[in-house]
Amino acid sequence: MSAPHGAPGVHSVIGVDAGTASLREADHLIHDLVARLGLPQGTIACTHLIRTDERRGTAVSFALPDAPTADSMWSRVVELEDLVMGAAVAGRSYGTEPAAHAAMLAAEEHAHRRGGRGVLYPGVDHLAGTVTVADLLALTAIGRLTVVGAPTADGPEPAAPVLTRDHVRPEWRDGQLTLALVPAAGGTLAPFEVPNPTPCCADHA
Numbered sequence: 001m002s003a004p005h006g007a008p009g010v011h012s013v014i015g016v017d018a019g020t021a022s023l024r025e026a027d028h029l030i031h032d033l034v035a036r037l038g039l040p041q042g043t044i045a046c047t048h049l050i051r052t053d054e055r056r057g058t059a060v061s062f063a064l065p066d067a068p069t070a071d072s073m074w075s076r077v078v079e080l081e082d083l084v085m086g087a088a089v090a091g092r093s094y095g096t097e098p099a100a101h102a103a104m105l106a107a108e109e110h111a112h113r114r115g116g117r118g119v120l121y122p123g124v125d126h127l128a129g130t131v132t133v134a135d136l137l138a139l140t141a142i143g144r145l146t147v148v149g150a151p152t153a154d155g156p157e158p159a160a161p162v163l164t165r166d167h168v169r170p171e172w173r174d175g176q177l178t179l180a181l182v183p184a185a186g187g188t189l190a191p192f193e194v195p196n197p198t199p200c201c202a203d204h205a
Contacts, residue, residue: 010090011067014077015048015107017059017086017099023047023117024196026058030119032083033060037076039120040065044141046116046172048106054098060119061110113175118142121177127168130188134158136179142168143176147183148192156181161188167195 016033020026026047034045044063050056064070070089077087078094086099088107093100109115118124123140133156136142145155163184168191170179180192 009067010108010111012065012070013061013063013089013107013111014070014074015059015061015088015103015105015110016077016084017050017055017095017102017106018083019057019085019099020059021057023049023058026060027119029083030060033062033077033080034120036080036083037073039073040069042122043120044110044118044122045120046106046110046118048109048116050102050105052098052101052105055102057102059102059106061106061116063110110172113172116172118170118172118177121170124168127164128166130161130163132158133160133162133189136162141177142170142179144173144178145181146178147181147189150183156189163188163190165190165195167191167193169193 018029020029030045030047033039039062042065046061048059048061050059062073064073074089074092077084084095086095086101086103087093088100088104093104095103106116121141126139127136133145137145147156162181168179170177172178181189182192184190
């Protein structure tokens, strides 16, 4: 993509806890919230594993384009009482203490780019079928690729084909959305995370 994919600041990231247990459930939650909230273009949505004394499961976060957009979206999030158990954005929280705390942890992790598994991000619609390494990096917000078991300073060759399996989940590492790949059949590469049992987005087609 021609525009840079800068991460919004702390005041632009909303965390949400809806009581999901697994990453797959959290993926579904993100798609449900996208549909119900009408999240704007450029939103980055991530899942987060939560491990506290009160909460064992997953939460999600949404990095909005700017703080005013996050303020507007916040009022809509807290109106979803049938779905949202807890929510948090810098300086504000909603819901029960365990759920609000889980949402806060997700929001902070995403805002500081130190964790979070990307489900919705700029360019994700391009990642269907087989794409090249060069196109994956040029057309999406993913900034770095690694190959498990075959680390190289420059990463995989730009022309190398990547079999996406329509399920590409990069993670924030050291400030960049980073996708772990593994060697696959026929000299291709594939995302390390395998769809289980099928890509979540198929349920939302």
